[in-house]
Amino acid sequence: MTEGLTHSxxxxxxxxxxxxxxIVIPVFHRFRITPVIGFILIGILVGPFGLGRxxxxxxxxxxxxxxxxxxxxxxxxxxxxxxxxxxGLELSFNRLWTMRKxxxxxxxxxxxxxxxxxxxxxxxxxxxxxxxxxxxxALALSSTAIVLPISGTSSPVGxxxxxxLLFEDIAIVPMIFVLGALAPYAQADGWEGLVDTLWQGLxxxxxxxxxxxxxxxxxxxxxxxTKSPELFLAASLLVVIGASLATAAVGLSPxxxxxxxGLLIAETEYHGEVxxxxxxxxxxxxxxxxxxVGMSIDVMKVWDDIGAIxxxxxxxxxxxxxxxxxxxxxxxxxxxxxxxxxxxxxSPSETTLIVLSAATAALLIDRETAQFWQIVxxxxxxxxxxxxxxGRAVARxxxxxxxxxxxxxxxxxxxxxxxxxxxxxxADMLLxxxxxxxxxxxxxxxxxxxxxxxxxxxxxxxxxxxxxDRLGIETAPAVILTxxxxxxxxxxxxKLRKAHPQLPIIARARDLNHATVLYRMxxxxxxxxxxxxxxxxxxxVLVDLGxxxxxxxxxxxxxxxxxxxxxxxxxxxxxxxxxRTGSAETG
Numbered sequence: 001m002t003e004g005l006t007h008s009x010x011x012x013x014x015x016x017x018x019x020x021x022x023i024v025i026p027v028f029h030r031f032r033i034t035p036v037i038g039f040i041l042i043g044i045l046v047g048p049f050g051l052g053r054x055x056x057x058x059x060x061x062x063x064x065x066x067x068x069x070x071x072x073x074x075x076x077x078x079x080x081x082x083x084x085x086x087x088g089l090e091l092s093f094n095r096l097w098t099m100r101k102x103x104x105x106x107x108x109x110x111x112x113x114x115x116x117x118x119x120x121x122x123x124x125x126x127x128x129x130x131x132x133x134x135x136x137x138a139l140a141l142s143s144t145a146i147v148l149p150i151s152g153t154s155s156p157v158g159x160x161x162x163x164x165l166l167f168e169d170i171a172i173v174p175m176i177f178v179l180g181a182l183a184p185y186a187q188a189d190g191w192e193g194l195v196d197t198l199w200q201g202l203x204x205x206x207x208x209x210x211x212x213x214x215x216x217x218x219x220x221x222x223x224x225x226t227k228s229p230e231l232f233l234a235a236s237l238l239v240v241i242g243a244s245l246a247t248a249a250v251g252l253s254p255x256x257x258x259x260x261x262g263l264l265i266a267e268t269e270y271h272g273e274v275x276x277x278x279x280x281x282x283x284x285x286x287x288x289x290x291x292x293v294g295m296s297i298d299v300m301k302v303w304d305d306i307g308a309i310x311x312x313x314x315x316x317x318x319x320x321x322x323x324x325x326x327x328x329x330x331x332x333x334x335x336x337x338x339x340x341x342x343x344x345x346x347s348p349s350e351t352t353l354i355v356l357s358a359a360t361a362a363l364l365i366d367r368e369t370a371q372f373w374q375i376v377x378x379x380x381x382x383x384x385x386x387x388x389x390x391g392r393a394v395a396r397x398x399x400x401x402x403x404x405x406x407x408x409x410x411x412x413x414x415x416x417x418x419x420x421x422x423x424x425x426x427a428d429m430l431l432x433x434x435x436x437x438x439x440x441x442x443x444x445x446x447x448x449x450x451x452x453x454x455x456x457x458x459x460x461x462x463x464x465x466x467x468x469d470r471l472g473i474e475t476a477p478a479v480i481l482t483x484x485x486x487x488x489x490x491x492x493x494x495k496l497r498k499a500h501p502q503l504p505i506i507a508r509a510r511d512l513n514h515a516t517v518l519y520r521m522x523x524x525x526x527x528x529x530x531x532x533x534x535x536x537x538x539x540x541v542l543v544d545l546g547x548x549x550x551x552x553x554x555x556x557x558x559x560x561x562x563x564x565x566x567x568x569x570x571x572x573x574x575x576x577x578x579x580r581t582g583s584a585e586t587g
Contacts, residue, residue: 013066016046017288024287036146036350037382039287043294050299066295076292079285080354081258084176085240086282087144087169087351088262089275099163106160106331107167110345114323115140118316127365134364135373137175138355139316141168142345143381150388151344156337160328161345172351176256179358200250205260208243212264220270224444224459229277236274239265255354269447269459276466286350293353297375305372312376317387321346336395343391347380412475413438415468417492418482419450419457422508426480427455438471441483463492478504478524486514490521497522515567526567 024038043066044050052065066072119136123129144165151158216239223235243257265271302309325342329335353374360370414430416423419441430437439457441447450457460467473479479496481489489507496505507523509515515526543549 013071016064016066017072017291019064020046020287020291035283035287036143036290037385039290040294040297040378040381043291044297044299045294046291047295047297049295049297049301066291072288072292075285076289077254079282079287079289080357081240081244081255081285082278082282083286083289083350083354084172084255085258085262086275086278087172088259088264089266089271099159099166102159102163103166103170106327107164109327110164110324111137111140111168111171113327114320117319117323121315127369131359131365131369134179134355134359135369137171138352138359139348139373139377140320141172141349141352141355142320143347143349143384144169144351146347146350146381146384147344150385151341156333157341157344160333160337160341164324164345168349168351172259172355175355176259176358179355179362179364201247201256204246204250205256208246208257208260209264212239212243212261213267216264217268217270220265220268220274221444221448224270224273224442227442232273233277233281236265236278269451270444272458272460272467272470273464275470276461276464279466289353290350293374293378296371297378298371301371302375309372309375309379312372313379313383316348316376317346317380317383335398339398340391340395343387343394344384346387347384348377350381352377411436412472412477413456414478414480415440415462415471415473415476416480416482417441417462418508419443419446419455420482420484422484423480423482424450424453424455426482435477440467440471463488463495468496473500473503476503478506481505481507481523484508484510486510489514490517493518493521493523512567519568528567 020039020042024035024042028035028038046052046065048066050065051061055061055065115133115137117136118139119132122132122135127135142161142165147161147165151161219235219239220232223232239261240258243261244254245257247257247260248254265274321342323342324345325338328338328341333341356365356370356373356377359365360367413436416426416437416439419439420443423439423441427437427439437456439447439450439455440460440462441450441457442459442461444459447457447459458471460470462468468479473496481492483489486509489509493505493507496503504524505522506525506527507518509518509526509528512528515528518526
């Protein structure tokens with residue numbers, strides 16, 4: 001009987017979580033607001049301090065509330081592990097080297113100054129030194145999950161925010177390492193056995209780095225050759241869980257292992273595909289973590305302490321905004337950029353909640369203090385979109401936008417889908433004319449061969465939006481589809497045209513009928529292989545018969561344009577093309 005009741009409770013809670021995700025994600029996406037805020041609000045609503053309070057008076061509320069919050073803890077911890085894993089994926093050494101001056105200059109100053117100032121405030125208010133440092137640096141962090149979708153990474157504000165967020169992501173590694181090392185010995189004097197944990201942890205970390213550098217490229221190359229998303233996902237989870245268990249075995253936090261796993265995979269060419277496959281699982285697991293955070297917030301306690309909470313929220317936001325803005329101005333940023341970035345980066349982060357949890361586990365701060373600052377963090381996360389709007393308004397007021405926006409980072413590369421024979425030929429012609437490109441392919445061996453020959457090729461599935469976003473689809477001058485997969489070409493053309501109405505899409509077509517379909521799907525140009533082979537054959541015949549090269553090339557171009565126009569016309573009419581070259585029907 002008890003077992004059946006437990007199963008019923010678990011299923012009821014699972015239904016509430018899935019229902020919350022089904023409501024939160026699409027609704028908040030519709031208004032372009034991060035689901036992070038929605039999950040926290042749902043946790044407050046369905047938790048024991050929200051509607052759960054009313055279950056004795058209204059038993060039917062049992063079915064729309066979380067009745068066993070502690071049962072969600074393992075899933076919440078898994079969400080934290082996946083979040084730290086994806087942070088590691090973003091920290092490739094190449095990316096850091098490219099932005100080293102901003103990351104280790106602006107980013108380091110921003111975190112260290114804000115963390116030190118906040119720690120000073122906490123010390124004056126009566127906290128111990130270690131507790132003050134933990135709280136100060138936890139609240140100094142800003143939200144990658146909320147800030148970057150708002151700012152992007154191409155604008156001056158986006159680049160400034162990215163540099164600071166990248167350094168914060170790096171700083172999480174030593175923060176979590178130290179707190180994870182302290183936690184097992186917190187019940188004693190806080191230091192007994194710490195040295196053993198640190199040296200054993202260091203050995204495990206070095207072992208993971210060495211083994212990972214040698215084994216991960218081979219592991220993911222084998223998974224990629226199967227072209228099975230399930231196997232790729234299994235390999236990714238194997239690496240994350242294995243690294244987490246290895247660090248947990250020596251007394252460190254499992255999220256240290258997750259971070260290292262992300263860092264190692266970030267150095268392989270498969271990191272984009274791993275990130276895309278893990279994303280849905282990370283989002284759902286992180287959502288559960290944020291729901292548990294919301295459930296820990298007692299609305300009545302918030303109301304009772306509303307004055308102190310309001311002062312804390314405003315104090316943190318104002319301090320962080322001022323310091324960030326001043327630093328940006330000292331480093332030469334425009335007034336508008338400094339003001340907007342300062343307000344955008346003012347809120348704490350979802351990783352603040354993780355650091356607070358780790359500090360609580362290490363007994364550096366008590367649970368009541370941790371809950372107070374969790375509430376402050378949750379409110380800060382919730383108002384971040386409002387701060388972004390305020391920042392844009394302040395930026396326009398303090399300094400009008402320049403009439404001509406300067407282009408940063410040079411010309412964006414064209415995206416070639418397919419790194420085979422045709423894709424490489426297109427890349428060669430682009431290079432001849434000084435045009436940058438990047439090729440993407442799902443065939444790991446094809447990518448490896450292309451890279452050995454000097455081509456800029458990367459592994460990834462272009463059918464996944466994240467893969468093309470990573471390559472800069474928003475600013476790409478064109479996408480060239482070169483793969484010999486007619487159905488995939490049609491689907492990808494339709495998907496790209498819907499998402500990017502102005503994007504030039506040039507597609508390889510198997511024959512004239514296929515070209516017609518591609519035009520209907522939205523291709524800017526569809527090039528049938530049968531037509532091109534016929535034209536090349538005609539060119540060779542005419543030249544061998546003594547016709548001058550100039551008139552031959554002109555007539556070939558004229559015939560090609562004539563065929564393209566006819567294919568487009570037939571596609572618009574919805575007909576199957578009946579095109580002829582001389583007396584023979586082509587297709």
